Amino acid sequence: MTRVQSTFSVGHRLGRFIWSVVRLLLFRPFPRMCFGWRRLLLRLFGAHVHPTARVYGTARIWAPWNLVMGPYSRLSDEVDCYNVATVTLGEEAIVSQYAYLCTAGHDIHRPDFPLVSAPIVLGRKSWVCAKAIIAMGVTVGEGAVVAMGAVATKSVEPWAVVGGNPAVAIGRRSPKALKARN
Amino acid sequence: MTRVQSTFSVGHRLGRFIWSVVRLLLFRPFPRMCFGWRRLLLRLFGAHVHPTARVYGTARIWAPWNLVMGPYSRLSDEVDCYNVATVTLGEEAIVSQYAYLCTAGHDIHRPDFPLVSAPIVLGRKSWVCAKAIIAMGVTVGEGAVVAMGAVATKSVEPWAVVGGNPAVAIGRRSPKALKARN
Amino acid sequence: MTRVQSTFSVGHRLGRFIWSVVRLLLFRPFPRMCFGWRRLLLRLFGAHVHPTARVYGTARIWAPWNLVMGPYSRLSDEVDCYNVATVTLGEEAIVSQYAYLCTAGHDIHRPDFPLVSAPIVLGRKSWVCAKAIIAMGVTVGEGAVVAMGAVATKSVEPWAVVGGNPAVAIGRRSPKALKARN
Numbered sequence: 001m002t003r004v005q006s007t008f009s010v011g012h013r014l015g016r017f018i019w020s021v022v023r024l025l026l027f028r029p030f031p032r033m034c035f036g037w038r039r040l041l042l043r044l045f046g047a048h049v050h051p052t053a054r055v056y057g058t059a060r061i062w063a064p065w066n067l068v069m070g071p072y073s074r075l076s077d078e079v080d081c082y083n084v085a086t087v088t089l090g091e092e093a094i095v096s097q098y099a100y101l102c103t104a105g106h107d108i109h110r111p112d113f114p115l116v117s118a119p120i121v122l123g124r125k126s127w128v129c130a131k132a133i134i135a136m137g138v139t140v141g142e143g144a145v146v147a148m149g150a151v152a153t154k155s156v157e158p159w160a161v162v163g164g165n166p167a168v169a170i171g172r173r174s175p176k177a178l179k180a181r182n
Numbered sequence: 183m184t185r186v187q188s189t190f191s192v193g194h195r196l197g198r199f200i201w202s203v204v205r206l207l208l209f210r211p212f213p214r215m216c217f218g219w220r221r222l223l224l225r226l227f228g229a230h231v232h233p234t235a236r237v238y239g240t241a242r243i244w245a246p247w248n249l250v251m252g253p254y255s256r257l258s259d260e261v262d263c264y265n266v267a268t269v270t271l272g273e274e275a276i277v278s279q280y281a282y283l284c285t286a287g288h289d290i291h292r293p294d295f296p297l298v299s300a301p302i303v304l305g306r307k308s309w310v311c312a313k314a315i316i317a318m319g320v321t322v323g324e325g326a327v328v329a330m331g332a333v334a335t336k337s338v339e340p341w342a343v344v345g346g347n348p349a350v351a352i353g354r355r356s357p358k359a360l361k362a363r364n
Numbered sequence: 365m366t367r368v369q370s371t372f373s374v375g376h377r378l379g380r381f382i383w384s385v386v387r388l389l390l391f392r393p394f395p396r397m398c399f400g401w402r403r404l405l406l407r408l409f410g411a412h413v414h415p416t417a418r419v420y421g422t423a424r425i426w427a428p429w430n431l432v433m434g435p436y437s438r439l440s441d442e443v444d445c446y447n448v449a450t451v452t453l454g455e456e457a458i459v460s461q462y463a464y465l466c467t468a469g470h471d472i473h474r475p476d477f478p479l480v481s482a483p484i485v486l487g488r489k490s491w492v493c494a495k496a497i498i499a500m501g502v503t504v505g506e507g508a509v510v511a512m513g514a515v516a517t518k519s520v521e522p523w524a525v526v527g528g529n530p531a532v533a534i535g536r537r538s539p540k541a542l543k544a545r546n
Contacts, residue, residue, distance in 0.1 A: 080462075098262075098282070100462070102494060108509050108525065111542050130264075130284060131315055133495055133513045145290050149315045149333040149347055151513040153527070161290065163335070165347040165513055165529040178293050280444075280464070312466060313497055327472050331497045331515040331529055343472065345517070347529040360475050 019045050019064060028057050042067065053089070066103075070124070085117040085136065090124035093140075096148075098131045105136055123158065125178070143173055201227050201246060210239050224249065235271070248285075252306070267299040267318065272306035275322075278330075282315045305340065307360070325355055383409050383428060392421050406431065417453070430467075434488070449481040449500065454488035457504075460512075462495045469500055487522065489542070507537055 008016075027041050035054045042049050046065030049055070053069035059079040061067055066083040069075070073089035076097045081087055084104035095101065104117040118137035122128060126140045129148040140146060141158030151165040161171035190198075209223050217236045224231050228247030231237070235251035241261040243249055248265040251257070255271035258279045263269050266286035277283065286299035300319035304310060308322045311330040322328060323340030333347040343353035372380075391405050399418045406413050410429030413419070417433035423443040425431055430447040433439070437453035440461045445451055448468035459465065468481040482501035486492060490504045493512040498504065503519040510516045511527030511534065520526050525535035 082461075097264075100495060102512060105493070105512070106491070108491065108537055109542075127288070127290065129287070131282060135512060147335075148284060148287070148317060151347075151529075153511075163348065165333075165515075166527065173290055178291075279446075309470070309472065311469070313464060329517075330466060330469070330499060333529075345530065347515075355472055360473075 015045070015065070016063060019061075023060075030057060032057060073122075076130075083120075084115075086119040088119065088121045090122060090126065090142070092125045093122040093127070095122065095128045096130040096132075099128045100133045101128075102133065103136045126156075143175055143178065145173065197227070197247070198245060201243075205242075212239060214239060255304075258312075265302075266297075268301040270301065270303045272304060272308065272324070274307045275304040275309070277304065277310045278312040278314075280313045281310045283310075284315065285318045287318055308338075325357055325360065327353075327355065379409070379429070380427060383425075387425075394421060396421060437486075440494075447484075448479075449483040452483065452485045454486060454490065454506070456489045457486040457491070459486065459492045460494040460496075463492045464497045465492075466497065467500045490520075507539055507542065509537065 022041060027038055030037055038055050038057065039049045042055065042064045047067040049069045050071045052071045053073045055075045056077045058077045059075040060081060062082045062084065066086045067081065068086060068088040070089055070091040072091060073093045075081060075095050078098045079095050081101045082103060087101050087103060101120050103120050104115060106113050107116045120134050121139040123140055123142035123144065125143045127145045128134060128140065129146060131149045132146045133151045134146065135153045138152050139155040141156055141160065143159040144156040145161040146152050146156060146167060147161065147163030147170065150163045150167040152162060152167045156162050159173045159175050160169055161173060162168060163170040204223060209220055212219055220237050220239065221231045224237065224246045229249040231251045232253045234253045235255045237257045238259045240259045241257040242263060244264045244266065248268045249263065250268060250270040252271055252273040254273060255275045257263060257277050260280045261277050263283045264285060269283050269285060283302050285302050286297060288295050289298045302316050303321040305322055305324035305326065307325045309327045310316060310322065311328060313331045314328045315333045316328065317335045320334050321337040323338055323342065325341040326338040327343040328334045328338060328349060329343065329345030329352065332345045332349040334344060334349045338344050341355045341357050342351055343355060344350060345352040386405060391402055394401055402419050402421065403413045406419065406428045411431040413433045414435045416435045417437045419439045420441045422441045423439040424445060426446045426448065430450045431445065432450060432452040434453055434455040436455060437457045439445060439459050442462045443459050445465045446467060451465050451467060465484050467484050468479060470477045471480045484498050485503040487504055487506035487508065489507045491509045492498060492504065493510060495513045496510045497515045498510065499517045502516050504510060505520055505522030505524065507523040508520040509525040510520060510531060511525065514527045514531040515529040516526060516531045523537045523539050524533055525537060526532060527534040
């Protein structure tokens with residue numbers, strides 16, 4: 001009989017344990033607006049977080065050392081960033097409340113059901129809306145939008161708007177119109 | 183470079199801060215059946231809640247002053263009522279556990295990505311099932327049902343049953359049969 | 365006017381109240397790896413849990429006496445097992461984080477809107493992925509997979525892979541290839 005066993009090293013597990021305690025006692029309970037404090041904690045655990053990036057206190061980061069956040073990017077309340085592989089947010093990329101970024105799963109076609117993972121990349125000015133789910137290996141292109149509650153199982157083209165479960169194209173944004181703001 | 187900035191007044195933010203503290207210390211921890219106590223707290227913050235309406239302790243109300251609840255209406259456990267605009271529940275309207283009522287978003291076609299919002303109206307005898315999501319501006323008609331996990335991006339006709347993501351018609355209820363209960 | 369009323373007995377309600385207190389104080393706060401302790405608590409409340417089954421601390425069991433877990437089966441973090449009717453996990457059945465097993469609802473076609481329920485059965489080696497939802501009365505066949513975020517409203521055939529909302533067939537697993545691991 002085959003048991004589901006973890007493939008993580010002792011060092012990795014220890015790091016995650018310490019982080020889980022820090023998250024509970026020092027990250028989550030602090031006032032909402034203490035973005036600098038939370039950036040500091042994330043950096044102490046290896047995250048690359050731009051000084052203008054914002055992470056809210058109720059967001060869950062599985063492994064800070066697998067998190068990269070560009071300028072003005074944001075992880076909102078109750079986001080679950082399950083970053084077994086790296087999660088990268090480009091400049092101004094926004095992840096709204098309750099979204100789920102899932103970089104890992106199991107290979108259902110192999111008898112030992114191994115844990116598998118692949119990075120998630122959220123492009124510049126992209127928006128993952130509330131309650132959306134992003135699957136492992138997905139790249140959300142520059143300016144693209146994954147609508148509320150959508151489940152993105154495939155990469156999303158730049159400036160596309162996708163919605164539904166599974167997510168399909170439901171519209172487009174105009175890069176030209178949006179560039180006007182810079 | 184454009185930053186995501188809030189458009190809310192200082193007064194509004196202060197109100198929400200005080201409410202968040204009250205919610206944490208006085209609303210949420212009280213025993214499950216203290217419906218009268220929670221109605222009282224909501225009313226102190228401007229909600230219009232009928233004496234027979236029920237809100238469970240783990241429900242999250244973003245702004246009580248934007249909440250209107252008719253007779254025997256209900257917000258169940260873990261419902262998130264993100265009422266930047268008004269959320270109105272008609273008589274006997276029921277919102278089940280983990281449902282998400284989302285009255286706000288961003289205009290993805292404007293360069294300044296402004297916060298936009300629109301009210302949600304849940305008609306008399308309507309039912310928003312567990313884990314369903316209701317988008318901004320949606321009216322769920324009298325007696326209509328939004329099935330478990332469905333994402334309603336458009337208004338739902340009276341006595342219709344919608345399901346899926348995006349939600350589409352999957353059935354109907356008979357008003358005549360149901361009127362028998364009165 | 366018709367009120368939504370509970371159909372549960374006083375004994376049942378008392379049992380659930382005591383369990384909710386035990387869950388809060390003794391089940392949830394203990395360290396992640398205390399699987400034996402949580403099995404003990406569940407059994408004290410009537411669950412049939414195999415000595416190799418694992419339930420994580422943040423999983424929510426509505427009624428332990430309606431839970432049956434086979435060898436090496438698993439209820440992961442933040443799973444909500446709303447088992448008004450029995451939930452059965454076969455050998456090596458896995459339920460991943462945030463999944464929702466919902467055995468109850470309301471009959472929307474009857475004037476008194478009665479609570480109705482039906483068991484959920486998760487077959488041997490089946491996998492309910494993260495954020496998936498299983499509706500009342502559904503049987504997930506042996507080796508079947510309900511993909512991330514999928515909403516299974518109907519039973520799933522053995523070795524089928526279903527995804528989307530509503531969930532439809534998106535693939536198959538090969539029992540022969542998988543049997544190699546035993």
